[in-house]
Amino acid sequence: MDPALFAALAEPNRMRIVELLHAAPRPVGEIAAALELRQPQTTKHLQALERAGLVRMEPLGQRRIYALRRESLRALRDWLTEFEEEHPSESVLTQYRAAIDAPVAESVYTFTRELAAPVETVWEWWTSAELARQWWHPAHFEVADCVLEPAAGGVLSMALREGDGTEYRSAGCFLEVVPPQRLLFQLAPVGRDGVALFAAEHRVELTGFAGGTRVDLRIRVTDLVPGSEPAVAGIPFGWNQVLDNLVRALGE
Template identity: 45%
Template structure:
């Protein structure tokens, strides 16, 4: 059942007295008088609540001569259960967000004087030629297709694939916030090796940390082995979210790279 179809039932059940009625009727069918007694309310007030629940399809009221017996509409309950069961199914973002938040907590807890130095390494086997993978890293039209984690898009991307060349890219979030990173290319071996320094900048325009990226490509025919090594140091105190996002961020980027070069 889609959300618009369950909204009337949820809005009706959300009223506290009606919620109590639903709880009561979940155990057994009751007459109007029994419901009123359970609530400690007058029968006319109870009748109005039962009418609202019936109109929304939450309960059924059986008119048995002079008696009125209410019970849950099990079909509606089944549809609500299916709807919420769907919401309970894990999504891909769940684990990523949990791990990212935990990483930020660990970064924030670093002792004073710890510059956060560490090395991250990523390996991918790609079903694409070395030249295709190299172009994906160095050609702006190709790079913008994959150089953005989930929920972001590339707002600007510049990389001059020469030693001393500048790097700059800007990510834009859905709400419009932007995040800039800048750096410089250190080494270039076309089709084999690309080394660059790149890091996000803070509000003061200075890098939040130092990060030297080494991309190595080795290939055989239509297959390329990619290794990315990131040496991190000089992590500023306010850089916890940014540096904690390196591992999940680059994992997503390299997955997107695979789709780009293999698609």
């Protein structure tokens, strides 16, 4: 879409001229009278609209009649139609904002997914750093760094990078590892001082069924520190997106 079109319409008098010409073609004098402007001023506005492709001038003898070029307006209409449907992330932002404004001292979140892969394969995607990099991130992020040591006491850390290069780090450890059925681990975001913003215990249960695996994830959040509200509020939205990534990855 040509920016000149928007620049032309941004001037109130030019917008009014478009409205007048929508009703019917008009000569310069009639337009000037309707706008209560001098004719030279009106002519300049009409010339700007003409350059933007919004109006055309028809010389009829000594009269100059202006009319709309409706194809330009139709193109604008079609372009604006592309913006009618909301992006899914917009509703997530609204819900996220509401969650930040209503913080709680302790929360439990549960998630369930069914994956088209055997338990052993799903287990590998949860316990391999190389595979985790492909799915363990919410929308608009990528995994910048990942350490997975799937044994009791083993390190679990994650760095997520946003589109502008900003990184967010989470750190924790594995508490219990029962292959290929259960993982219990601590993982929480850390501030710039390296201190966890809260405690978050994650319990992952894998249950096989004919044709796939059911994943049950339970997250218990406690010990919030001041300023942790945005990170806590983002847990349900982020993990839903992360698990959806895993579903897509194993469905291919």
